[in-house]
Amino acid sequence: MKTLLQFLIYMLLAVVAIVMGVILGDYGSWYFAWFVGTAMIVLVAAAGGAWMDAHDGSVDETEPAGH
Amino acid sequence: MELYFGLKVLWWLVLGVLLMGLAIMVGMDMGVGTLLRFVGRDDNERRVCLNAIGPHWDGNQVWFILGGGAIFAAFPLIYATAFSGLYVVMLLLLWTMIVRPLGFEYRSKLPSATWRNAWDWALLVSGAVPMIIYGAAMGNMLQGVPFHFDWDMRSYYTGSFVSLLNPFAVLCGLLSLSLSIYMGGVMLMGRAGGAVAPRARKAAMGAAIAAIVLFTLGGIWVSFLPGFVLEHAPAPGMPQNPLQQQASIVTGGLLANYRSQPLLWAVPALGYAGMLLGLLAVRGKRSTLAWWLGAGAWIGVIGTVGAALFPFLMPSSSEPSQSLTLWNSVSSQTTLLWATGFAAVFVPLVVWYTSWAFWVMRGEVDAAAIQHDEHAY
Amino acid sequence: MIDSTVVELSRWQFAVTALYHYLFVPLTLGLSFFIAAVETVYVTTGKTIYREMAEFWGKLFVVNMALGIATGLTMEFEFGTNWSFYSGFVGDIFGAPLAIEGLMAFFMESTFVGLMIFGWKRLSKVQHLLVTYLVAFGTNLSALWILIANSFMQDPVGAKFNPVTMRMELDSFSSLIFSHDAQAKFVHTSIAGYVTAAIFVTGISAYYMYRNRHMAMARRSFRMAALYGVLATAGVITLGDALGFVGGQAQPSKLAAMEAMWQTEPAPAPFNVIAWPSQEHKRNLFEVQVPYVLTPLLTHTMTQEVPGVDRIEADAARRIANGIPAVAALKVLSRDPTNADALAQFNSHQQDLGYGFLVKRYAPGQDVEKATPADIQKAAGDAVPNVFAMFWSFRVMVGLGLAMLAYFVLAVIFSVRNDVENRKWFLRLAPWMIPIPFIANEFGWLTAEIGRQPWTVYGLLPTWMSASSHSVGYMVFSLIGFVTLYTVFIVIEMTLMVKFIRKGPSSHGHGHPAPPRPSLGGRATAVAMMREEG
16 A cells, blocks of 8 residues: 555656656756756766765775764 | 736735735844844854854845845836835845845854954844834835836936935834844744843843834824825726826825724734733743744734825825825736746745744754854854 | 936946856856765765765855855845836836745745755755755756846847836746746856856865865865866857857847947858957957858858848837837827827837837937937947957857866866876866856856847847936945945955865864874774764
C-alpha cells in the first residue's frame, strides 16, 4: 500500500513535470533551455568534484574535518 | 464592470493587509534596532537581541519590498505621485532602510568595538527614522498633499520638504514609532532571556502607554481636520483618471465615514483594545499574547486611517478635484486579475514556508552559542 | 514644463545606482548555484570537506548578497521617486512583474537564506540541500521577473494604450512573459552570473594554491568552478548571439549603433571590426572592415537588409509627423473623453504616439502641435543612440567574454590533468581575472540600456518625458547622498571580502586557524566523518 502510494505520487510528479516541460518548450524554449542547462552545469560541476575525489582523493583527505 | 469594481475593492483591502503586515513584521525588527542600545548594555547582550530576529529580519523585510511592489502594480498612479511628491522623505526612508541589511550582516563580522558601536548607532537610526516616516506619511495622506496633474497626467508637487513634517504628521510618526518599540520590546521579552528581557519589558510598557496617549490625541485632532468629499465622479467600476471628477474640502470630513457607518467605530476600538490589553499582557509577562495584541493594535490603527480616508488614498490639498482615489488610481482589470491569481497561489505558499522557517529556528537565543557560531549576527 | 538638466541628472542617478546594484547581482546569481553544486557533492559523497567549502563560499555569498539586497531597494523606489511619469504611464504593465518578483522570488530567497546560514545544525542534510537549492532558484527567479519588466522597456509587447485612463495597459500577460527579448535576456544574464561566480571561485582558489594554503578546498573548488565556468561561458556567448538576433528585430536603432552602420548597405553588408564613430559627422572617422560578415552575423541570412542610421532617421521623421496628430487628439480626449472626432483621429495615428512625444523637447513651448519641420528633423536625429558608446561598450563586453572563454578552457585542461598547482603563471593570473566578468557585466548593461535611447519604453515613451518634475536642487541633494552612501558601502564590503578571503576557511568554527595535522591516511577521514554524522 505504501509503495503504491509512493509510486502514484512520483508518477503524478513526473506527469506534471512532463506537461510543464511541454508547455514551456512550446512557449518559452529559452526558459526551458535555461532550466536544462542550469541542471547540466550544476551536475557537471558536482561530478567534477566527485571525480577528483574518486581518482586522487586519498592525498587530500587527511585535511582536518573542521570540527 | 461588477468584476472590476470587486477587484478594485479587493486590492484596496490587499494594500491594507500589506501595510499592516509591513508595520507588524518590519516594525518589530525596527523596534529591536531602536531598542538595541538601551536594552543591550554590552556587546554580548546586543548580539543576543540581534540574533533573536537574526534568521527572520531578511524575510520580514520582504513585506516592505512587497508593499512597494504591490503599490506599483495595483496603484501605479499612487506609486508615481506619492514617491515623487514626497521625494526627500522617501530618500531618507530609503537610505535608512538600506543601511539595515548591512548593519545585520556586517556588525559582528569584525571584533573591533568601534566598528560594532558604529553599526549599533546605524541600526538605531535605521530602526527609528523609517518608522517615524512611515507614520508621518500616513498623517500626510490624512491631511492631503499639495499636488496637481497636467493634461497628460504628469504630476507636480507644490509643497516643500518641511511641510511634510507638520505637527500632525510628526504625531502620527511618533505613534508609529511607539508601536514598533512595543513590538520590538515584546519580541525581546520572549526570545532574549537574561538581563535583556526585563529591560525590554519595561520599554514595551512605556511604549504601550505612549501609543495610547498619542492615538487619543490624534483622534481628537482628526475631528478638527478638513476632510475630502467626492461630489461627482465616473461610476466606481469604470476605468477613469483623476481629471474626470470633482471633490471638495469639508471640515470634519475625515469622520464622515464613521458618522454614516457607526459600525466602523469598531476599528479604532480594536486599536485601543490591542494597546490596553497588550499593556496588561506585558505586565503579566505573557509575551506571545502581547505580540498578537500588538499586531491587533497595528491593524486597528491602520484600519482607522483607511476607513477615514475611503475612497480616497492620496487627496490633493491644493486641487481637491484631482485627488487620487481607490477608483481612479488603480490598475486595469487585466493586471488586477493576474495579480490576484498570483497572490492566490503564492500568498498561502509564502505563509506556509515562512512559518516553517520560524518553526525550525524556534526557541530562545543561546548567548553562549553565539560566541561560537561565526555566522551569528 | 520639463527641465532638461533634471532629466540628465535623473539619468545619471539611475545609471549610477543601477550599475552599482549590478555589481552584486551576478555573483549572487552564480554563486548560489555553485554552492548548491558543492553541497550536492557533500550530500551524495558525505565528505565533510565539501561542507566546509559550502560554508566558506556561503559566507562570501552573504557578504555580497547583503549589498545586492540593500541596493535593490533603491531600484524599486527610484521608478517612483525619479521616473514618476514613466511609472504612471506604463505602471499597469511594468509594476506587475516587480510585485510578482517580490511575492514569488524575493520572499523565497530571503526566507531560505536565513535557514541556509543558521540552519546547519537544525536541518537534516537533505533538508539543508533543498534549502540551498531554493535560495539559488529564488535569486534566479528574481532576475527572471526583473528582466521580464526590463524587456517590456526594450520590446513593448502585450500592451495597448487606453485613452480613458491615459496610460498603457496590459493586454496579454503571456506575450509579456514569453517575449523573445525577455527569454533571451534572462538566460544570457543569469548564465553571465554563473561565469562571474566561476571566475570569482577559481581566482580565489588559485590565490590559495599559489600560497600552498587550504589545498584540499582550493583544488576541489577550482576543478568544480572551472567546469561550471566553461559551460556557462559557452552558454553566455550563444545567448548573446540570440539576444542580438532578437533585439535586432525589435530595435533596429540599437543594432545600427552597435555596429556603427551609418549608411544602409546592400546585403551582405561589411562588418566593422574597429571604428571611430562620429555622431557629428554621421560617419566613421576610421574603420577596419571585413566584407560580407555583418548580414549573416545579425540576421542569420545572406540576403536580409540591415537598416543603417540614415534609414532609421528617415523612418523616425515620417513617424514623428504622423504621431503629432495622435498627441493633439489625446490632449482633447483628456478634457473630453467622449469626443468622437478626437477618438477617431487618435485611433488612426496611435501607432506613432510615442514618436509624436519625441518632438516635444524641441517644439516651441513644448507643445508638439507647434513643431516645425526643423524641430522634427532634430527629433529624428535623436532616434539613434550614441554610436560611439554603443560600438565600444558592445565590443568591450564581447572581447572580455571571449577572453574568459579562453581562460576557462585552459583552467579545465590544467585542472583535469591535476597540473594546475604547478602552473605558477596561471595561478598568478587567475586572481587578476576576477574583475573581468564584473566589467563585462557592466558593459552589457550599458549596451542594453544606452542602446534603448532615446526611449524608456522603445517607440512609446521618450526618456526625456519620463522623469519626475523635480528641482535641480533636489537632484543634486539625492545624487550626493547616493554617491556618499554607496562609496562608504563599497569600501566596507571590499574590506570584509578581502579579510575573509585572506583568512580562508581554516579558521572555521573557532575563530583561530586549525593547527596543521600530520598525514593520517584514509582512516582519519572516516573517523572524522563518523564524528560529523554523530
